[in-house]
């Protein structure tokens with residue numbers, strides 16, 4: 211009888227993953243979906259299921275082998291009657307089993323498959339709970355993977371390389387004007403998204419997380435309805451995210467888009483208005499400007515990217531001044547008229563202007579009011595946020611909320627950590643969300659990143675801090691890169707010299723900020739950071755050097771006054 215080759219399926223981005231366990235032997239009868247081998251990558255442990263039932267004739271891998279998609283695992287002979295059902299579920303209900311009268315039952319239902327939701331679902335499954343992940347769209351990944359963090363970074367990366375290539379003219383290297391093929395760029399961005407979302411679908415399968423497509427609404431505190439089906443749960447984790455805020459007075463016109471529309475890259479405007487000077491608007495503005503649009507930005511408040519210290523933002527603003535025709539602060543958009551020849555915009559406090567495209571990025575609204583939370587008794591505030599305790603538990607003991615819907619800052623990395631906490635708490639662990647800080651990054655050019663207490667907050671609160679800055683104009687690497695406009699700033703508790711926050715503006719600031727986040731979490735002081743040897747020449751040295759500046763021992767700057 212000819213055997214069937216069983217190969218490693220698509221396991222997302224993982225390659226050369228180690229086999230840590232072979233779960234079957236020659237002669238074994240296996241059921242469809244029964245686990246055959248266990249793989250371990252740096253990120254996760256995953257079991258590879260059998261694609262069909264049959265009898266194992268030969269094993270082609272052993273513990274310690276490295277495998278990737280397509281590697282041969284074993285040979286399977288068909289037609290063998292399978293006596294043993296598939297391995298029993300490892301899950302153990304952690305509260306009384308739900309009663310009958312439902313289409314599906316589970317230990318945990320997770321509503322929404324964004325970074326918060328899929329992380330919660332995967333953690334819950336890893337802890338042995340029978341998990342159902344409900345997502346209204348056919349693709350997993352939520353806002354972040356589909357229409358947020360990832361596609362925007364794919365385009366920002368492209369834009370940064372285009373800008374970098376242009377800047378090389380001053381180094382004596384010229385390429386000429388770039389030709390933009392919008393369809394190909396869109397295709398690249400879509401492929402990036404597809405790679406990640408496809409990887410999530412396989413990881414859900416490997417963990418035996420049941421993915422249900424549909425919109426979930428609560429029926430009571432133990433049941434949700436998903437497009438006509440009733441699902442009973444012991445625990446629910448609400449991870450339904452947020453959506454772009456709208457301005458009610460704007461006309462319905464395809465030239466007026468939110469961030470999702472802007473990411474579709476339908477056309478390239480000559481003249482674009484960004485309404486809202488926050489991170490998302492300025493990131494997308496950067497992309498369109500590099501591709502050829504002239505930008506105006508209008509912001510009601512008195513500054514761009516509020517939340518970050520002004521000295522950081524000033525560096526970005528000076529470097530980016532050539533992108534903008536006008537930056538209108540403390541200015542309200544009053545009216546937009548959609549005419550054939552353009553979008554005619556009136557402002558309160560500035561002259562009217564006509565644009566080819568308007569990007570509306572005026573914040574995000576949590577989806578708390580759209581899930582029937584009241585039926586389960588879950589309290590939702592007037593803005594749509596759901597309040598939780600430090601275990602991410604809502605006012606209803608078996609229901610948790612995480613991610614954007616659970617409060618600011620609306621960031622993917624916060625959602626992921628909260629998701630883990632909620633899943634662990636549901637499984638009975640004593641986990642709490644007790645992170646001291648959540649870093650923020652604007653992936654503009656240069657990037658701006660900050661974490662913990664800002665200098666502006668310290669001033670406002672009257673907190674006694676010491677501030678030390680290392681200018682990148684003294685960083686060998688930044689100078690060699692031709693990008694020495696930035697600086698690194700560390701903020702220390704004035705008494706203990708422990709770092710309590712910091713900010714960085716410069717290329718790659720988003721990657722550099724992690725060291726400061728770790729330092730704050732670990733309670734590091736200026737000496738700990740300054741005495742940590744940073745590799746030379748890197749921009750990461752600026753973190754160590756800023757700490758040395760604080761202690762008055764930096765030798766990469768002119769002599770300082772002794773402390």
Ligand SMILES: Cc1cc2nc3c(=O)[nH]c(=O)nc-3n(C[C@H](O)[C@H](O)[C@H](O)COP(=O)(O)OP(=O)(O)OC[C@H]3O[C@@H](n4cnc5c(N)ncnc54)[C@H](O)[C@@H]3O)c2cc1C
Nearest residue numbers: 322324326346352353354358359426451613614620621622
């Ligand atoms: C353009 C843009 C760029 C961004 N860039 C970054 C960045 O660089 N870094 C960063 O940290 N953050 C970034 N963010 C923010 C980030 O995307 C969010 O903080 C993150 O996605 C929140 O994750 P979440 O799991 O809470 O919810 P979401 O990602 O919003 O996912 C919620 C999911 O729930 C689903 N859902 C909602 N209601 C239901 C229901 N009733 N039933 C079933 N499913 C439902 C939705 O379809 C969605 O898939 C960006 C956002 C945007 C818009």
